[in-house]
Amino acid sequence: MTQHVKLTINGQAYEADIEPRLLLVHFIREVANLTGTHIGCDTTSCGACTVQVNGVPAKSCTLFAVQVEGDEIRTVEGLEVGGKLSPIQEGFFQEHGLQCGYCTPGMMMTAEAFLRENPHPTDDEIRRAISGNLCRCTGYVNIVKAIQYAAKAQHEPETAPTAPAEVTP
């Protein structure tokens, strides 16, 4: 039995008839075809699927899409505005805050929301804030630096050279 849901992802409205058991992460990846949000576990442990629901970071593998009916979802694809990387993306680029890139979208969605609440964090506060997101590659050192970079960049918008534009493969 399906149910009709409407929700907004990155400002764009999506409507679909879905099974109530459809996980939000599958709605995002399979219905909206936004594959930047990843899946890394079954137990709400890894945070690879982190998106923002009405601005609040959440693990989208632990929400049914029907639960966020009418809500505003933001995914990694919604970070870049007007062809310009957001400070958090810029921070991850400048500070080498990613390696395989798999946890990166979730990590950035957590960090971006965190910096809105705490614009001048300490390193320890950052570590605590990202402790629901696992990274196996970086050892977190450069992720902490990346988030600090973004914290500073928020206050001084013009910064170093930006990451190259996306190349269509």
Added chain:
Amino acid sequence: MHFEGTLDIKAPMVTVYQFVVDPNRVAECAPGFKSMEILAPDHFKPTLAVGIGAVKATFTLDVTLEDTHEPDHAAMHGRGSAAGSAVDMSASMSLTPTSDTETRMAWVADVNISGTLASVGSRLIEGTAHRLTANFFDCFRTKLEAS
């Protein structure tokens, strides 16, 4: 998981013995008993919906009575699967009369749970299995003393 216990039942040993080798009576005491298929007097398949809180698993156990010595010993062996998991259990009961109307039952049970339940629920399994097993045998006493 190994559990054991002793029960003092206010019923004569022969009555207790007849109870524990009667599939219908035994199955009624099984946790979450739903239904049963009896294949032979010593071979039956109860369906059980076992659970605590939100967790529920429905098992169909294939049970055989074995090693029965009237009037003081009975044993059973069961196996079943559900939700990517398997359950293997064996239980034995030894009866001694403490009087003409009272019987002491010493029971021993070994329960093995494998698969998803074991890997996801290991934290809660031992306590739960212990509780369910003890309830199973306690139920014998309740039913026997009620009848």
Added chain:
Amino acid sequence: MTTDTPEIHGMGHSVKRKEDARFLRGKGHYVDDIKLPGMLYMDIVRSPYAHANITKIDASKALALPGVLAVVTGKDLDAAGLAWMPTLMSDKQMVLPVDRVVYQAQEVAAVIATERYIAADAITQVDVEYEPLQPVIDPFKALQPDAPLVRPDREQKTNHIWHWEAGDAARTDAMFKNAEVVIQQDLYIPRIHVSSIETCGCVASWDPVDSKLTVYMTTQAPHAIRTVFSLVTGIPEHKIRIISPDIGGGFGGKVPVYPGYVIACVASLQTGRPVKWIEDRSENLQADSFARDYHISAELAATKDGKMQALRVKTLADHGAFDAAANPSKFPAGLFSVITGSYDLEAAHVAVDGVYTNKPSGGVAYRCSFRVTEAVHTIERMVDKLAQTLSLDPADVRMANFIPPEAFPYKSATGWEYDSGNYPAALRKAMDDIGYADLRREQAEKRARGELMGIGISNFTEIVGAGPSHTFDILGIKMFDSCEIRVHPTGSAIARIGVQTQGQGHETTFAQIVAEELGLPVENITVEHGDTDTAPYGLGTYASRSTPTAGAATAVAARKIRDKAKKIAAHLLEANVDDVEWQNYKFQVKGTPGRSVTMKDVAFAAYTNFPSDVEAGLEAVDYYDPPNMTFPFGAYICVVDIDRGTGQVKIRRFVAVDDCGNIINPMIVDGQIHGGLTMGMAPALLEAITYDENGNIQQGTLMEYLLPTAMETPAWETDKTVTPSPHHPFGAKGVGESATVGAPPAIANAVVDALSHLGVTHIDIPITPWKVYELLVAHGAAEL
């Protein structure tokens, strides 16, 4: 015609990563992102038992579900001769069992359905009847005569797989006989799992018109996989295309061929439609290959004043039900014989016995280079135990026993030729960085107050870059690696490599190698890999081999291009070739810097104005066969504080001084070390896979298998020394795994050091709070 030399950003520059552009925007292309028209989904029925006969599989209920197309069982595969497949270690492995399962979570049947959710429903509707058998869990008991057989399919009716030795037994025994001091220690290096955040999976797509099988898969070694697939299925190799898209972490776990890949291919062949299979995390954790699981017994002979003389090691290796490790063929125990480490020993002997148990396959890497982690942990613990026994400072004992810098190239007691090293310099730097003397003073003060603080050193030597063709092969394929470079007319280039990145940043670092060698700006160089239809043959990325092998091939291919370019440059400069030299990224007439042309100029001429005795175009390929392994090393120092009330170990500081020779990109090397240290710390303190007596895995989800978060991970401090490899084209060594190999003993040594005054001499990893606390209780030092 000279133009200004643009910024090249070659060797040694912290160039920002090219691949980040897509990852930062959520535009990576991982396997699960691939959607093909008509694609089906596969899900797998797995065994709850570790050891059981399968008496019946009834798929009728599953097949009755709308959307279910097929249920594949072992019997189906058997009919096609595909129920078993070869492993990389001369063993064979079940794809799907015909009548018996040999580990928990083993694949039993596969369901093919039109949707992921339907496939998930269908696996619950496949009824499998089992008859449980007694499982073999303990590898020591596995060798007892009455142990049940894990592998009755083999001719040899034993659970013993192989015996392997290295070194000189007689000489070692003789040294022990006369030794003044003998230190003995048993160590268990537990089974662990790489758990890359992306699990394994594939999309297999059989094109019936073209008779071609394309498989997008999470593999670290696409070419080797293609060859194996071709050998197993009989499909000609040119009709198989393996594509490794973006890989969400590999660490060794994505080297093996897992049954799921093969079943998906069979399912695609059967249905004529693409089939996607993506593992769940719990499947990944429970069934994919594991690392370590070595039961080691080590002895060290030394003089009274702490001079190490000989090492004798016996090991039992638990390989699970199939010997499906991914070691080079001649090395069933990997490079474990590098166990003499950084020390100048007169003799050593190592013996390893492989054993089958009812567990998933063991012996793959966990970000380590073929069993080097086990070796390093052993020798570094033994050195510390020697120091403790003789009441010497562990740093002093190391300094007194290092292979001296002037002794390189150095032949080790087990036969390796170390290429280069300067161990005292690295240790001295680490000691200076962390303030070793001050820490020892602080420790003494704290001990007087009853506080527990420990300082641990690890001075590891790695062995990476497999490897020279005279020694190294996998299934007979020599372990060379490759690069093919093509320079385009306008001065940009593409390099295709035989290795496969899983986050190491190859698209950037290999471009830097080309940039350095050709004098073309790094941003104008594209690096491609992972597609067997386009990339040159290579053995893939694992065991820190990319830079030592394919990196070398890249430099050599570029130099071949430069040789040709020189002829064109001479033509352009109207000079004799012998009078042209490569200086400052330009060709110039010797002694006349004003007369020069850039590679960009030459590239254009290679297509528009080349001399008559030179072919058009500018490209080259190189298959590099390394003359030797490279031996990166490092000195790590760890400081821990221990809570006497809970046994909790806190890493206060950790300084890592690494030496991987010449560095391509310091930013990326630093990142590799941060990650490696974290994956070294994890098994030292948190991660381990254990089984109960029935063979139930006890850490089957990430709730129980404890990957460290940012909170458990310390702020790593890194530093370096540079001792180039004398045989590598640009003096580099591998680095991806150094820190994983080197970190665990630094941590273990620090914990033992904190407790050494109580009489504690060893603690096995993972060092859990309760293990520490029980030691505190035993020695009267616990605090309530």
Added chain:
Amino acid sequence: MIPDKFTYFAPTTLSEAWSLLQNHPDEAKLLAGGQSLIPLMKFRLATPAYVIDMRKIPGLDTLEERNGYLAIGAMTRESALEKSAVVRRRYTGIYEASSVIADPLVRNFATVGGNLAHADPANDHPAMLLAMRASVVAASPRGQRTLTVDDFIVDTMETALTPDEILTEIHIPSPTAHSGSAYVKFERKVGDYAISAVGVQLALNGDTISQAGIGLTNLGPKAIRAAAAETFLVGKQPTEENLREAARLAASAAQPMADLRGPESYKRAITQTLAGRALRAAAQRAQAGAQ
């Protein structure tokens, strides 16, 4: 991991929710934050035929001090407790418990009511709420009743709620000025359940303890009230000696089982350590409040 099929309802009133519960006895499950339920459903260890999402029922996310107590709506997010200045200042133990549950992302959706009603012995709120002598409000078509947390939590994952009852609010008595509370949890890593955790609340009357509450997490089939330790403390001064004895008594109330988090003896021993630390912190806070 894909959950089994179910029918989803998002009622907008409690009455609607009650009638759904009554119409589908045994087959319906209330969904609050879902951070425990949904993982169980993904493993198909929970397969409710009907899921009743509470998100649209207004008034269940209260967080306010009323006359003499703090009212926490059942649907109040853990993160709301963590961020509340009042909770942090006056109900410090609750703040500390909220901020160590699972991980920060889970806390953004996990609810206090869900944590309590799930009655997992490893959940952090029950023990702290025992220490704070909290009560819960259960509402059904027959009206509402208030019961203590002691009575509410019956056994492992079993509460006193009748099949058609819904937990709507948690009430924590407002502490006196001279009170202090603390929650000390020891876990293997962030996101883990406690190896052991202890919640404490102490109230002082002058320099003697007038009220003591101590709860233990993950040390038995359900959260445990360390009653002997509480009784011991009342009427005594919060001296180091007394607190140590109370910690010893608290640990002796634990009924731990050996598991991957450690052997029984270890859990008992560190419970004494953690109880001591929680008692000292609570006593200090109480004394600070008294100044």
